[in-house]
Amino acid sequence: MTLDVDAVKAFVTVADLRSFTRAAEALGSTQGAISVKLKRLEERIGERLIERTPRLVRLSARGAVFLEPARELLAAHDRAVASLTAVRRHFRLGIATHVGGAEVPTLLARLSAHDPALTIEVRLDDSRDLLAAFDRGELDAAIVRREDDRRDGEVLAPEHFGWYATPDFVYRAGEPLRLAASAPSCSIRDIVTGALDAVGIPWTQVFLGCGSFAVAEAVSAGLATAVFSCRLAPPGTIEVSRKFGLPQLPASEILLLSTLSDAQSREALRTLAMAFREHSPTANGARPRFRNSQMADSAI
Structure with a gap:
């Protein structure tokens, strides 16, 4: 069986984006042309690869099985084409x-x-x-x-951003909030400290890290709280803005x-x-899910 590389690329793009319209934009084509290529591929294989309704585009069971081999086929094709030129x-x-x-x-x-x-x-x-x-x-x-x-x-x-700390982290209203942050040049640090100052919450920086990884380690160790993207919060931490009355941060x-x-x-x-x-779990506009469902209202 011989497969059309362009048709396979159309299938993979639709599968990735879950949209014929966005796939057409990504490939510089039209929705109609993408549909025709996918239909020919499905006829060649003899099975439906994409299930499409007015509200939903998703892989069929056969499409889910075919997706990774399809990626491998495209990668092999690209490597073969690239090998024809020595220009890097x-x-x-x-x-x-x-x-x-x-x-x-x-x-x-x-x-x-x-x-x-x-x-x-x-x-x-x-x-x-x-x-x-x-x-x-x-x-x-x-x-x-x-x-x-x-x-x-x-x-x-x-x-979206949230305030994260370990479940046993202790903070009492009126006391300076123990804060971990990156270097002073970090723009997120400016937003965080500005938000605390605006609502009159005193704070003290107990850990100055070089990069987000170091800050995450300090928070995971229970030394302080810090602001993270809700996608990248350290394992074992929870969102604590409601628990400690901390200000919401702009999305x-x-x-x-x-x-x-x-x-x-x-x-x-x-x-x-x-x-x-x-x-990215928020790539389609979905709001983040916090580890503690009781704190979902504090999403920013």
Whole structure:
């Protein structure tokens, strides 16, 4: 059996985005053309791969089985095409430390599999520093939290924040809140301390970490509370804004910024965006679920 690579790519894209419309946009095609390619693929295989209703697009049982082999087929095809040229390209990507989580290795692996001739240089830093580097031309693309009123970039997902601590962390009203935070240049730290000052809650920074991982370790050890993206809260911690009467924090958005314009690079960016949305639980606008259901009303 011989499969049409373009049809397989259409199937994988629809499966990733759960939408014919968004798949058409990602592939630079039309919804009708995507439907025709998928129908031909299903006729070739002899089974339905995608179940489609007016409100829902999802994989069939056979489609779920076929999805990973389909990815492997596309990756092998891309490697074969890439082997025909000796030209290697460089891709300088910045990922904000408070945005990227366990999905980062998957993002990079998907990007590498999509374009084996692409050398990826990754910089992990605070959103503010990455934005400055992007504006200076030091990065080709960046995944960051939206800063201030900046309006450029593609929105990948909404971003919600919460106050997290261990279940046995003790805080009494009127006492300074023991706070763990990253370096003073971190924009989230400014938002956190500003929110506490605005409602008159005294605070003391008992841990100054270099990066979100160090802060997470301090919070997991019960030394302090800290603000995290609800996607990236440390294991074993709970959201405590209602418990301790802490202020709500403004929601934000995760952006993909890029200056790349050539076709190959734009395709790589589409792959990156799809991989991020696939592995982000809030990519479709769903609000985060807190570990303690009684605190769900404190979502920000």
